[in-house]
Each structure stands twice: as structure tokens, then as C-alpha cells.
Amino acid sequence: MWSVPVRLSAGPRRGLSFIAGSQKSKGLDDNTRRRRREGQVRGFDEVPHSGSNGWINLIRFWREDRFRSLHKHMERTFNTLGPIYRERLGSHESVNILLPADIGEVLRSEGLHPRRMTLRPWAIHRETRQHCKGVFLKNGTEWHADRVLLNREVMVSSSVHQFVPLMEEVAKDFCSLLRRKVEMGGHGDNRRSLTLDPSPDLFRFALEASCHVLYGERMGLFASPPSLEAQRFIWAVEQMLATTQPLLYLPVGLMHRLHTPLWIQHVTAWDHIFSDAEARIQRGCQRLQSRKPSGAKGELSGNQGHSGGVLGRLMEKGQLSLELIKANITELMAGGVDTTAIPLQFALYELARNPGVQERVRRQARESWTRAEGDPVKALQGAPLLKGTIKETLRLYPVGIMVQRYPVTDIVLQNYHIPAGTLVQACLYPLGRSKEVFQDPNRFEPARWVKPKSGQLEANGEEEVRAETGPGAGFRSLAFGFGARQCVGRRIAENEMQLLLLHILLNFQLSAPSSADIETKYSFILQPETPPLITFCLL
Template identity: 30%
Template sequence: MKVKRMLQQALRVSVRNAFPLVKWMERWSEGAAAVSPPGCSRQAVRTLDDMPGPTVSSFVWDLFAKKGLTRLHELQVDGLHRYGPMWKASFGPILTVHVADPALIEQVLRQEGQHPMRSNISSWKDYRKLRGYHCGLLTSEGKEWQAVRSLLGKHMLRPKAVEVYDKTLNSVVTDLITKLRLRRNSQGLVTDVASEFYRFGLEGISSVLFDSRIGCLDAVVPKETERFIQSINTMFVMTLLTMVMPSWMHQLFPKPWNTFCQCWDYMFDFAKGHIDQRLAEEAQKVARGEKVEGRYLTYFLSQTGMPMKTVYSNVTELLLAGVDTISSTLSWSLYELSRHPEVQAAVREEVLTVLGGRRVPEAADVACMPLLKNTVKEVLRLYPVIPANARVVPDKDIQVGGYLIPKNTLITLCQFATSRDPAVFSNPNDFYPYRWFNKDRSHHPYASIPFGVGKRSCIGRRIAELELYLALSRILIEFNVKPDPEGVSVKPKTRTLLVPENAISLQFIEQ
């Protein structure tokens, strides 16, 4: 009866959204019947032996020959079409269960336990063991992870705590606007905007972590900063290679592993240098009897009593956490807005109305800009920075979609597939921010979760969102953004994270 009532309610929503809801409810009812509570009529619980999926040879063919590592997000969509909402795939000794249905993703996340585990980024941990470094928030697990997460959550997840950084971030946005003006050619074209937005993202998170600038947006970027940027890019490329290569292959083919380690070496040294410099400045103030009220995150961490090795690791990992989110999301946002001028005009009008004559928004203004926020939300649905998340439940077997999944099984949550599924979103490949205004919520809440959900959700979400909102609103106040006259459509690719496959170039015309 419950399913029937929910289907009846679905028919009352708008025509634009009714079809995906009905299709999703069909899937939901099938899954619910498979995992109904004890005492109710239920199907027999199936094992992994019963789960569909490609053979080892066909999976390797799809992975390397047919699609390639840069098309991993497309393999999710293929898997959903071929095998349904759950399938298994083996690569070497690693068996992975793929889940590509919002309701089933919710089932996984609600059973993840007190200390949720993501997939083991083995090469990242191997590097830290090799060098004797501690793990940071992205690589630690269990109680160690929980302790750091609780400390950082006080300063990074509470909206009021994040609002104090708006002046700092607006200063970085001002430099970005200046840099865009300098980069334009005679037609107002800026080539490869993602490279500038990458530097903007790094400068923004650095200002929050260190309360100092590292020169990413200077006319001439300092050599050490430029090398740090290149190290991050190369490290992410090498991550895919080093994770699919067994450790014994590092001796036979040492170049990928050696390059990977060299990148991390420089990244740790870079972060450590800035941390030590800022803490030394604070110590000098204390020695002079001056009152110290640091508002930057490294200061908060240093005051907790945690070992400095742990501080170094966490700050280094936090430097990476938000940069691609900012660069990719800002690039895709302006890419889509340039191709949908009516939406761009509406967002600009909303921003100007809220500001009422001011030119620089504050954090509090964003709450009154729903179309701006929904534009970012829609971009993150189409281009989730993390196209697939993962979980490992270490202490118990769990049931998902009628299957018994043994503990310690790697489960991949196929977020790109769910956010592009026509059974979940109508016209899923269309950029349509207004879909998020539908109060009937015709899609499942776990259909698009670009920042994750629960304890393992992105720790830097609030800061990244604030930086995006401030940058987008300021850019739209200053410029009318148009597509590259000679440009072609740009598709995403997987580079551990989801990034533009080709350079995005845009015209920035003065308002």
C-alpha cells in the first residue's frame, strides 16, 4: 500500500518531473521487496556469486582498450545499462561491488558504522609509510580519523565559523578579476580558464589555512608555487597508475612510483615551509607580549596539542582537497552559463538585486541568492568532482538490494551514473538549474551527493561553496561571459577526479 500511495503522489508532480520519479519508484519497490524486514514475505538473500557483472577479461578490455582510465565515469553508465543497479567487477585480486541507484546508495551509507572507511588510497598510504609521515584527514581511518575530523569540523563545517573567511576570500576574488582582465585578448577571450581558476582555488585555500598569500595570481607566479601546482597535477595522474600497479611492479617499472613520490615530497616540503613560517611569526608575537588571535586553520590545529607531523599531513592534504572542486566547478559553471545566456542574465539580476548597489557580496548575502546556489548545484550534478565514492564496511556483513555483501568488500558508489540517469532526472544531460526549485523533490535525495553524506562528507564543503558563490557573483557583476567563438563542446574526463577533457576558453566582456 505504501508503494501504491507514493506512486499516486508521483503522478501529481509536474509533467517535467513525473517520469523519472515513476521510474525510480519502480526500482525502489523492487529493492524494498528484496530487503523487507524480518517477519515479512521476502526473497532469499542473494550472494555475490549471484550478482551480475563482466568477466575479468571483458572488464580489463573495457578499462584499458575500449574506454581507458580517463573514461571511468562512462563505465559507470555502461554498467548500469548492462547489468542493472548493482554489479561486480574484478581487477586482479580486488573485487568491487558497484552501486548505481540512489536508494541502494542510501542503504550502503546508512550501514557504514561509527568510523566509515572510504576506499583505501593505497599508494598515498604507502608513500607516508615510506617517508615516516603521519596520515591526514584524507588517508587516516578509525579513531585517528575521528579525532581530527571532530577538531576540524568545528572550524570548517559550521556556517557561522566559515563566514569569517568572506573578507579573506573576497580579497582573492579581487585578484582573480584583475588576472582575468590581464589575460584577455582583444576580443575578451581568456584561453584555458581552468588553469586560472586552479590557481585561484589554491590561493583561496592557502589564505584560509595560512592567512597569507602564496602568489598564485601574481603577474609572475613564484617558481616554488608553480612547482607545487605542477606537483599536484602530476600526483593525481600518477595516483591512478600507482594504484592499479601491484607494489612488486614498482621495481620493474619504477618511473611512475618515483615520480609519484617526488611530487609528494615537494608538496609536503612546500606546506611545511609555510606552516613553520606562520607559526614562527606567531611565536615572535607571543615573545613580544602581543596577543595572538589567529583565525587561520593551521593556527587552530597547532593549538590542539597534536603532533606536528599530524599537523603537516593534515594541512598538506587540505591544500589538495578544495582546489579541483573550485577549478572544475567554476569552469563548468561559466561554461554552461555562457551557453545559456538567459540563465546567466537571471543569476546576474538576482545578485545585483540582493546587493542593492554594492559590488562585493558578503557570506550572509548568499542565503538570498537561490538561483546562484542552484546553478552550482546543477553543475555539480552534471560534473561531480568526485565521480565515484567508495566505502568499505570493515566490521560486519551488510545487505544491499537483496544481496549479502561480506565485510571488507570494496563498494563503489556510482554518483556520476545516478546523476545522469533518466530514470532519476528528466533530461539528465541538460543544464537546468530550475529543476532544484521543485518543492516536490521528484528525485531521491541521494541521487546527487557531490560532497558526500554523513561523517565522511567533504570537510571543506562550506569553504569551497563560499569561495564559489563569491567568485561567480563577482565575475557576473563585472563581465558578460560568452563562449569561445571557435570553441567546441567540452566533455569531462577522469583524472582520479572529474575534470574538463579539453581546455575551456571563454570571452569576458565588460558589463
């Protein structure tokens, strides 16, 4: 793969000099300015890089298919150049960092309205189709105004808890479907176990749960066979993600004007996603109108608010225009399928090949479920290892492999001056597997994210992995982003995944025909090269 040697130059270049005297610094304190004058802080042009010509780098990436293994490329480059490096790909330039202390410095410098790189392919689609943009594609005060209103419905715990019964209904239906499959096609004693690839059903679960929460309606995806409508939507999301990655580094405006095949594939996928969302939003509006008492204005009566999903809550409040509601609901729906289903694939496989971990998580989940007496919110709150399982899965297999920010002031990282406005990327895949950051990083251990209570440590015959606490701990788990700009669907996704794991562990014993590491590929999100097989045995 590395047939073309990477240029490991860190020498100064005239065109990008930010050393003292060449550009006025903004935001550096007096001590740092003094250190720069004395040569103790190195200039931006001295940051190690993997090649100064962005277009040659891009051609090399295409020729060697490095985009498909971008996460591995980052890991190798950090191993070669150290914990900070600059990379140019076409017209795109970034500073990539690895260590929690540096990530914390960047995130503390993000400003009141954190900004990340605009996905131009998505933005041009919205502009040419005259769709409003959701918060994912906005920056500045416009982003902030919309995000505050969305947070009240999808990020505040009390609001999200109202939707947990909708998610749990789908999780239970998934387990019922899986149980039927085991009973009909199982093997072993009394046909109680079945080995299969669960990924198609996990995608259906993610789509069904997202639809139920966002629109307040079921899609009926656990029917056999699944509807053509659902299969088309999943195809559209996968096509959109697969075509996004190559378009990021190409002149997308030109691709649009020339109607290139890649651009046509991309916009066709988005058009289908928006068409599906439009139909569901129209049905949701009709249901909400029919539920209101004649002549009533304002809130829905009784407990009807959550039955209309997030759509119903936003329309009830009336603080966002219908077009903005459509834009944000569509983004949430498109972003809630693969990014939920794929981590669940990894989580189930890791639990299957780590039976001791699986049993500890199951024991805690079962005890919590009993204490909660069927209340799903209380059951999740009493089983922190379920949340730890998700965090540990995303440490090893982050769906999005970068967190991006543009610092609003000059900062110093690894003793290099980074000017305000520079795109800085925290690289999550190499972060999660770094021995400098994590104890025994290749070991799957959800307990590393759970601070043990006094007297509750278990003797399991293995050396305990310390809890992830202390300096920098807040910047070690960033799969959902950070702060005001973190993933707007985070709380929904966390609850969906934890509820499904809860009910799977209550009903099935998991094992893996192979314990080999999963080979991964990057197609705008990290996913398995081949979905792993898992054996489900009825309990």
C-alpha cells in the same frame, strides 16, 4: 573502444557463494532471512558482473584505455547490466550502484566510523617518508578523533565564515586581473570583450585562495608572470593525481620496492607537495609567534585568529600535534586546487552557453549583493542560485566519480544480498545523468536545487524543472560525499567557488564561441579533455 566483448555473466560461482547456508548473515532482519530461504533474495554471487577474472579485466582496461573514460564505462555498464553490478579489476573488487534508494541504504549502514578504501599509493608514501597520515588516509577511532577537531575549524559555518573575507579578497583580485586582460587584449566595441581559456587563471585562483585560507598568507599568483614556485606546485598536484589512478590497481608495494618509473613519479610529486607545505607551515608558525604578546599563552588577541588561517586556529587550540596539523593541512592544500578550479571551468562554460540561466543567476546575485551592502556572507546567503549552480555543475561533472563505503552489516540492494564488509561504490557520473533520477537530466538548471518560495516562480518561457525534493533527494547530490565522512574541505570549497562566481557575474557577461558538449577524461578526477574557451565581456 569496446573491441573486446564484455562478459555479461551473472551465473553462480562456487568461490564467492554467499547464499543462505554458505555463510552466516550478519545484520539481516528475520523477514529478509525468510525471503532468502524462500529464494526471494538472491545471493551475492548472482549480482551481475562484467567478467569474473580480475586480472583479465585489468589487462582489458589497460589495453583499451578504459581508465581514462572510467565514468563512461560505468554509464555503459549500468545501461547493459542494470542498476547494480560487480566489477573486478586486478585484486580490487566492488559492487557499483546507481539509484538514490540503494545509495541511501548503503550510507545508512556505514556505522559510527564510516570506512572507505585506503589509497595505498598515498599511504605507502607517508609510511616510507615517515609522515603522519591525515584524516583522508585514516579509518576507525583514530580517524574520528582527528576529524572531530578539524570539523570545528573547517566545517562549522561560524568558523568558515571567518575565512570568507580572505576568499573574497582573492576573488576580487582574480576579477581585477581578468579585467586588465580584457582591457589590454580585448576586441569588439571599445575593446570590452576577450575570448580566452580561463583554466590557468582558475588554477592560480584556487591555489591562491587555498593558501590564504589555510596558511594566512598570499602567494602573489596574480603577478605577471606567475612565480615558478606556484607553477611547480600545480604541476606536482597534477602529477600526483595522474599517477594515483594506475597505481590503485597494481601491487603498489612491489612497485615501491622495484623503484618503477611510475612509482618514482608519484612519490616525487608528493615530496614536492610536502616540501612546499613544510616551508609555509614554518613561516606560519613564525608569524603566529611574532604576533603573540610577550609571555602570552593561549588565544591570539583581537581579530588575529583568522588572519593566521586554518593553520593558526589549529595551532592556537593546541589539540592536534604539530605533525598531525602538517599532515591534514598538506592534504587540504593538495586537494583544494584541481577540485576547485576544474568545477569552475565547467560552471563558467555552462553559464556561458546557457544565457537565460546566466541572467537569472546574475539578477539574484546582484540583488543580494546590493541588500548585503558588501557583506560577502550575507550576499551568498541571499543568492541560493549560486550554490545551485555549483550543485548542478557537480551533478553533471562530479570531480570524484565515486562515493565508497563498507557496510558494517549485511544489506539487500536490488534484491541481492550484500555481505558486511563489501566495498560498495555509488557512481556519481551515471547517477547525475540518469533519466530515472532527474527530470531532463541533460539540461543545466541550477533552480532544480532551490526550492522556490510561494509566489516567487518566474515566468521565463520555459518549462520549470521541479526542485529536487521528496524521497531520495538527500542522496542525489553527493559530489562532496555524505555524513561524517564527507569532504573535510567542503565548506571552504563551496564558499570559494560561489564567491568567484558572484564577482565574475557582477563584472562580466559570459558567452561561448561553441555550445558543443565538453568531452571529459578521468585522471583520478574528472576534467575536460580540452579546456573550453569563454568570452568575457565587461559589464
